[in-house]
Amino acid sequence: xxxxxxxxxxxxxxxxxxxxxxxxxxxxxxxxxxxxxxxxxxxxxxxxxxxxxxxxxxxxxxxxxxxxxxxxxxxxxxxxxxxxxxxxxxxxxxxxxxxxxxxxxxxxxxxxxxxxxxxxxxxxxxxxxxxxxxxxxxxxxxxxxxxxxxxxxxxxxxxxxxxxxxxxxxxxxxxxxxxxxxxxxxxxxxxxxxxxxxxx
Amino acid sequence: xxxxxxxxxxxxxxxxxxxxxxxxxxxxxxxxxxxxxxxxxxxxxxxxxxxxxxxxxxxxxxxxxxxxxxxxxxxxxxxxxxxxxxxxxxxxxxxxxxxxxxxxxxxxxxxxxxxxxxxxxxxxxxxxxxxxxxxxxxxxxxxxxxxxxxxxxxxxxxxxxxxxxxxxxx
Numbered sequence: 382x383x384x385x386x387x388x389x390x391x392x393x394x395x396x397x398x399x400x401x402x403x404x405x406x407x408x409x410x411x412x413x414x415x416x417x418x419x420x421x422x423x424x425x426x427x428x429x430x431x432x433x434x435x436x437x438x439x440x441x442x443x444x445x446x447x448x449x450x451x452x453x454x455x456x457x458x459x460x461x462x463x464x465x466x467x468x469x470x471x472x473x474x475x476x477x478x479x480x481x482x483x484x485x486x487x488x489x490x491x492x493x494x495x496x497x498x499x500x501x502x503x504x505x506x507x508x509x510x511x512x513x514x515x516x517x518x519x520x521x522x523x524x525x526x527x528x529x530x531x532x533x534x535x536x537x538x539x540x541x542x543x544x545x546x547x548x549x550x551x552x553x554x555x556x557x558x559x560x561x562x563x564x565x566x567x568x569x570x571x572x573x574x575x576x577x578x579x580x581x
Numbered sequence: 582x583x584x585x586x587x588x589x590x591x592x593x594x595x596x597x598x599x600x601x602x603x604x605x606x607x608x609x610x611x612x613x614x615x616x617x618x619x620x621x622x623x624x625x626x627x628x629x630x631x632x633x634x635x636x637x638x639x640x641x642x643x644x645x646x647x648x649x650x651x652x653x654x655x656x657x658x659x660x661x662x663x664x665x666x667x668x669x670x671x672x673x674x675x676x677x678x679x680x681x682x683x684x685x686x687x688x689x690x691x692x693x694x695x696x697x698x699x700x701x702x703x704x705x706x707x708x709x710x711x712x713x714x715x716x717x718x719x720x721x722x723x724x725x726x727x728x729x730x731x732x733x734x735x736x737x738x739x740x741x742x743x744x745x746x747x748x749x750x751x
Binding site: 405409412413416417418420421422424425430434437438441442445446499500501502503504505506512514515518519533536537538542543558559561562565566568569572 | 588589592593596598616619620622623624626627628629630631632634635636637638639640641642644647648650651652654655658
């Protein structure tokens with residue numbers, strides 16, 4: 382056991398080792414360090430503040446329960462992020478079972494009109510301030526279906542390969558490529574559309 | 582208009598998912614075809630826009646409040662797992678039942694023993710009398726002499742027969 386103040390100066394690896402022996406203060410320090418990242422990942426996938434808080438907390442509880450299984454093959458943050466992603470995917474599946482599939486979703490699966498859409502020339506990173514861009518992405522992401530948003534999050538934020546995403550989401554690589562293509566094109570269109578709306 | 586396969590390949594090229602020879606073909610296509618180049622640029626811009634988009638997302642709860650909920654859940658789980666691992670104290674009836682089982686078994690063994698003991702008839706000098714309903718039969722056994730006597734007598738068929746005449750031997 383360390384002094385309460387000295388936990389902040391210890392690296393993740395040592396904190397994990399202490400937590401594996403039941404040191405709750407070490408685990409609390411890990412929560413303090415990674416809580417924003419874990420919440421952000423849950424929020425990116427769910428786009429719902431309350432759900433993201435609940436799921437990220439559930440991820441921490443699961444991590445505590447499975448801490449003895451963590452062998453350090455990846456970083457603690459990566460391991461925890463994967464737990465969070467799996468919990469979010471489970472929740473998305475539950476939510477999907479509760480609502481019937483809409484015509485719009487079926488259209489999204491096949492690619493919809495975006496496949497035939499002319500390429501968008503608007504470059505959001507050149508034309509918008511960072512904060513503004515973030516807010517617009519947030520708005521645009523909310524308009525994507527869970528499936529398209531998830532594939533985008535796993536590819537862009539988690540930097541997972543197609544085959545990894547396919548495994549996690551339980552579908553074929555072809556479906557992943559198709560969903561990803563649709564999600565990116567729709568996002569580009571939404572960002573461009575938002576820009577047009579704002580232009581006087 | 583590009584076909585779907587080419588569109589998907591341009592995306593896979595951007596994500597570094599294409600094999601080397603396929604990647605070369607797509608590079609050449611982007612260089613010579615305006616539509617392919619425009620699609621590539623759009624996908625690239627979207628990727629760039631998304632980079633770091635998560636950085637601005639922060640937890641809308643204080644550290645202590647967020648942690649307190651996690652700790653509470655962990656403590657609840659620990660308590661319930663401890664309760665599962667410690668066997669519950671037996672109730673009064675369970676205790677009585679546990680005590681009665683061996684006593685009952687012992688009683689059954691004793692009873693069986695007594696029955697077997699009685700049937701084998703180890704009692705010397707005892708008489709065993711058996712009466713048949715078809716005909717009057719009386720058996721006498723003397724264990725001390727190791728002899729058995731059997732009397733057979735005609736059963737009276739009607740009132741005419743002599744009642745109480747048990748002197749007839751067959």
